[in-house]
Amino acid sequence: MGENLFVGMAKGLRTWLESNHFLPIVTDVFLMLLAVVGVLGFLFLNALFLIYYDRKFGAWVQARLGPNRVGPRGIFQTVADTLKLFAKEIFIPNNVDRWPYLLAPVLIFTIPVMLFLVIPFGKGMVPYDLNLGVLYLVAVTSVETIVLWMAGWSSNNKYSLLGAMRSVAQMLSYEMPVIFAMLSVVMMAGSMKLSDIVAAQQKVWFIFLQPVGFLIYFIAVNAEFKRTPFDLVEGESEIISGPYTEYSGMNFALFFLAEYTNFMIGAIMVTTLFLGGWNAPFGWTFIPSWLWFIIKMYFVITLYMWTRWTFLRIRIDQMLNFAWKFLLPVSLVNIFVTGVGLYLYRMIRW
Amino acid sequence: MSTYTIPVGPLHVALEEPMYFQVQVEGETIVGLEITAGHVHRGLEYLAMKRNIYQNLTLLERLCSLCSNNHPFTYCMALEKIAGIKIPERAEYLRVIADEIKRIASNLFNIAMLAHIIGFDSLFMHVMEVREIVQDTKETIYGNRMDLAANCIGGVKYDLSDEKIKYLIKQLDKLKKPLEEIIDIYMNNKFVRARTEGVGILPKDEALRYGVVGPVARGSGVNNDVRVKSPYAAYDRLKVNVPLETGCDVRARAIVRLREIQEAINIIQQCLKDLPDGPTCIDYLPEIPAGEAVAKSEAPRGELIYYLRTNGSDIPERIKWRVPTYMNWEALKVMMPGNKVADIPLIINSIDPCISCTER
Amino acid sequence: MLSPKGAILIFFLTGFLLSIIILVLNYLLSPKSKSLIKRETYECGLETIGPTWVQFKGNYFMYALVFVLFDVETIFLYPWAVRFNVLGLFAFVEMVIFIGILVLGLWYAWKEGALEWK
Numbered sequence: 001m002g003e004n005l006f007v008g009m010a011k012g013l014r015t016w017l018e019s020n021h022f023l024p025i026v027t028d029v030f031l032m033l034l035a036v037v038g039v040l041g042f043l044f045l046n047a048l049f050l051i052y053y054d055r056k057f058g059a060w061v062q063a064r065l066g067p068n069r070v071g072p073r074g075i076f077q078t079v080a081d082t083l084k085l086f087a088k089e090i091f092i093p094n095n096v097d098r099w100p101y102l103l104a105p106v107l108i109f110t111i112p113v114m115l116f117l118v119i120p121f122g123k124g125m126v127p128y129d130l131n132l133g134v135l136y137l138v139a140v141t142s143v144e145t146i147v148l149w150m151a152g153w154s155s156n157n158k159y160s161l162l163g164a165m166r167s168v169a170q171m172l173s174y175e176m177p178v179i180f181a182m183l184s185v186v187m188m189a190g191s192m193k194l195s196d197i198v199a200a201q202q203k204v205w206f207i208f209l210q211p212v213g214f215l216i217y218f219i220a221v222n223a224e225f226k227r228t229p230f231d232l233v234e235g236e237s238e239i240i241s242g243p244y245t246e247y248s249g250m251n252f253a254l255f256f257l258a259e260y261t262n263f264m265i266g267a268i269m270v271t272t273l274f275l276g277g278w279n280a281p282f283g284w285t286f287i288p289s290w291l292w293f294i295i296k297m298y299f300v301i302t303l304y305m306w307t308r309w310t311f312l313r314i315r316i317d318q319m320l321n322f323a324w325k326f327l328l329p330v331s332l333v334n335i336f337v338t339g340v341g342l343y344l345y346r347m348i349r350w
Numbered sequence: 351m352s353t354y355t356i357p358v359g360p361l362h363v364a365l366e367e368p369m370y371f372q373v374q375v376e377g378e379t380i381v382g383l384e385i386t387a388g389h390v391h392r393g394l395e396y397l398a399m400k401r402n403i404y405q406n407l408t409l410l411e412r413l414c415s416l417c418s419n420n421h422p423f424t425y426c427m428a429l430e431k432i433a434g435i436k437i438p439e440r441a442e443y444l445r446v447i448a449d450e451i452k453r454i455a456s457n458l459f460n461i462a463m464l465a466h467i468i469g470f471d472s473l474f475m476h477v478m479e480v481r482e483i484v485q486d487t488k489e490t491i492y493g494n495r496m497d498l499a500a501n502c503i504g505g506v507k508y509d510l511s512d513e514k515i516k517y518l519i520k521q522l523d524k525l526k527k528p529l530e531e532i533i534d535i536y537m538n539n540k541f542v543r544a545r546t547e548g549v550g551i552l553p554k555d556e557a558l559r560y561g562v563v564g565p566v567a568r569g570s571g572v573n574n575d576v577r578v579k580s581p582y583a584a585y586d587r588l589k590v591n592v593p594l595e596t597g598c599d600v601r602a603r604a605i606v607r608l609r610e611i612q613e614a615i616n617i618i619q620q621c622l623k624d625l626p627d628g629p630t631c632i633d634y635l636p637e638i639p640a641g642e643a644v645a646k647s648e649a650p651r652g653e654l655i656y657y658l659r660t661n662g663s664d665i666p667e668r669i670k671w672r673v674p675t676y677m678n679w680e681a682l683k684v685m686m687p688g689n690k691v692a693d694i695p696l697i698i699n700s701i702d703p704c705i706s707c708t709e710r
Numbered sequence: 711m712l713s714p715k716g717a718i719l720i721f722f723l724t725g726f727l728l729s730i731i732i733l734v735l736n737y738l739l740s741p742k743s744k745s746l747i748k749r750e751t752y753e754c755g756l757e758t759i760g761p762t763w764v765q766f767k768g769n770y771f772m773y774a775l776v777f778v779l780f781d782v783e784t785i786f787l788y789p790w791a792v793r794f795n796v797l798g799l800f801a802f803v804e805m806v807i808f809i810g811i812l813v814l815g816l817w818y819a820w821k822e823g824a825l826e827w828k
Contacts (some may be wrong), residue, residue: 005739008476011714015736025712026714029712029716029720032716032717032720033724034711034721036721038725039721039725039729040724047610048686050753051473058471061472062472062475062476063479064474064475083770084770085736086735086736086739086740087739087740087741088736088740089740089741089742089743090733090736090737091748092739092749093750094750094751095748095751104730104732105725105733106729106730107728109728109731110722110725110729111724111725112720112725112726113722113724113728114721114722115719116721117717117721121801127717127721128713128714128718130717131714134788135788135825153763156751156762157751157758157760157762158354158355158753158758158761159356159753161762161766162356162378162691165378165766165770166378168770168774169770172773172774172777173773173777175777175810176777176780176781176782176784178783179781179784182789182795183784183787183791186788186791186792187794190791190792190793190794190795190796191792191818193789198801206720208745228469228605229469229541231469233693235466235469236469236690237466237468237469237693237695238692238694238695239378239691240362246751249736249740250732250733250735250736251734251736251822252734254729254732254733254783256717296509308472309376309472310472311541312465312469312470312473312541312542312545313469313470313692314544315380315545315690315692315693316378316690316691316692316827317545317827318544320825321775321825321827324773324776324816324825325820325821325825328780328816329813329816332809332812332813332816333821335787335805335809336806336809337805337810339414339794340802340807342794342795343799343802346795346798352764352765352766352767353764354760354761354762354764355759355760356753357753357756357758360756370756372759376768377766377767377770378767498817596796
């Protein structure tokens with residue numbers, strides 16, 4: 001019953017709208033808007049919880065208490081923080097490049113929202129199943145580089161500039177392993193549609209067929225979304241807060257929110273590409289597919305947090321060397337091996 | 351033109367105290383460094399010359415937090431030299447114990463900061479948690495977590511009962527195992543090594559040229575430990591091993607500090623073993639004649655020198671001290687160039703700067 | 711059904727407008743104080759030294775150039791990857807050639823020191 005909860009609601013609404021003779025375009029736009037609202041709800045709720053979870057997990061790793069004052073076990077800490085940031089003054093420092101400076105926080109939050117367009121949340125639960133889903137994800141993610149660069153450059157602050165430079169170098173370097181790891185998945189699935197990729201994993205998850213690809217992707221996505229050990233962009237003990245240094249109030253909060261949403265999307269992408277998306281393992285379909293999706297997402301998120309608190313921030317030369325001299329060759333080899341493997345597999349089968 | 355200047359400090363997230371460096375950077379590589387001092391000048395030298403010798407004990411203890419014991423300690427030694435006081439033997443041992451406990455706490459703090467700067471917050475918390483053992487010990491024995499108030503003219507203000515000795519031994523044993531673990535992490539963890547090895551190199555000849563002191567010198571293979579070279583208090587009766595490293599980099603300095611903690615535990619245990627009986631302080635109020643004296647001791651950061659001149663009154667005529675950081679921070683000019691921006695706070699931290707004693 | 715462009719546009723506009731609404735709300739709710747010092751650039755509490763908008767080191771751009779080359783090549787790989795299972799031997803040979811070119815490029819960039827961080 002839970003399985004078709006959201007799909008059924010959307011279908012019912014569509015039938016109702018159509019039976020009331022609305023224009024088809026109105027129906028479509030209305031349903032798409034509904035999907036946006038659903039996505040935003042998912043985004044905000046999870047981001048709120050994720051920030052709390054991150055802090056609590058960090059506290060647990062370090063044998064501290066973590067947030068424990070606002071609400072039971074500090075669960076409303078993030079809400080309180082957000083409200084605090086709402087009451088903070090937005091000010092534009094002198095000497096900034098005004099329009100890029102103002103536009104950057106707006107765009108940085110737009111990007112993750114756009115990314116959710118192609119995510120299959122559950123069986124039949126894709127806001128819009130793009131043909132080029134994988135390419136869309138790669139393309140939209142890399143726009144973030146430009147936005148961070150806008151923020152860093154326009155702030156007229158040397159720490160911001162350094163952070164922006166780092167972010168560009170980092171995104172460029174880790175884009176390649178990400179693309180190659182995704183490529184191997186696309187080869188296996190024979191489609192760039194994310195729902196097809198999920199469907200292709202019905203029997204065997206790609207993590208078992210592409211273990212190397214999974215590792216490359218896991219690491220490179222961590223770098224793309226700038227979490228420790230790749231958090232040089234912020235590098236709080238070196239360059240204050242990187243491109244965010246000159247932002248205050250909600251301006252800053254949007255960057256922060258985008259960061260956590262990106263983190264979430266990283267976990268979602270790992271889930272979708274390698275962990276079978278919303279497919280239930282062992283045929284345990286009594287748990288609805290969207291719940292499986294969330295469970296897997298949080299599993300990956302926990303893995304990332306674990307990574308975060310176990311490693312330290314590496315230096316920029318080490319970061320670049322790792323990307324270009326290790327990850328990239330390995331991912332090339334991985335593509336080659338995948339190709340040979342697929343070819344041989346087909347030969348044998350025929 | 352691709353060189354530009356970034357300021358590090360006076361208020362920077364990774365610096366414990368306000369200090370100001372102008373770093374010339376090309377891309378991400380450091381090419382030059384300028385140090386500007388004087389952000390925490392509090393006029394303490396002047397204040398010390400306005401108070402009498404007893405009040406100064408309290409004042410000098412508040413000079414700095416992490417090496418707070420060494421200042422009154424060295425000051426007392428200078429005074430005792432002028433007045434020709436021979437302090438009781440038990441007091442000498444007790445002074446060493448107080449000093450070494452402070453050394454453990456200070457070095458652990460520096461090591462923890464290193465972990466924080468390289469972004470390894472879990473390790474930071476872990477080291478700080480281990481440091482809590484020392485802090486608890488200090489609170490139990492001296493009644494204070496930071497300033498011990500252990501020294502007074504002609505002896506010490508505290509005594510160790512058998513119970514406290516037992517407690518101290520227990521706490522030291524408790525410290526040993528986690529310390530081994532921490533040393534293992536700092537020496538062998540691949541990531542920590544990647545961040546610290548070959549960073550901030552100070553070759554031995556440069557170390558000698560700049561006259562660096564303390565763990566910075568010992569990390570470059572220069573042994574100038576005051577405890578060995580010119581023993582004071584009870585150090586001439588104790589066996590002090592000076593850990594030397596030849597790596598000359600941030601890692602070498604960190605390991606010297608860690609080994610020194612082990613050594614400090616060792617020294618305290620020796621002290622407790624042959625702690626003589628007797629009074630802890632002279633039983634009369636000494637008269638301080640006119641005269642001058644220089645006393646030195648090995649603070650956690652290196653050699654601390656006190657110069658004191660009295661004129662027969664109870665207010666010192668001139669009091670001046672040279673702190674280890676003063677010698678060490680000039681050497682930053684050798685360590686910095688060629689490293690990355692990310693290494694700036696790391697290298698600064700590796701000399702364990704104590705700005706409030708340096709700028710007074 | 712909506713066209714893909716329409717769907718993307720709706721998502722883009724929602725994100726964009728929502729951020730603006732959040733910022734405007736913040737602007738309306740927050741206190742405002744006029745202070746010149748407050749609006750100074752934050753560089754560790756002191757005035758900035760020299761201009762920030764300087765020419766940056768060429769090192770970064772080497773990486774960017776290598777990246778662009780690789781990126782363009784990999785985009786060609788995607789359609790190939792989708793049809794890989796259908797095309798058979800032809801696709802396989804093509805893959806060897808393509809990856810050969812990529813490896814050659816990487817080797818050349820490596821040899822020429824474009825991947826050395828200085």
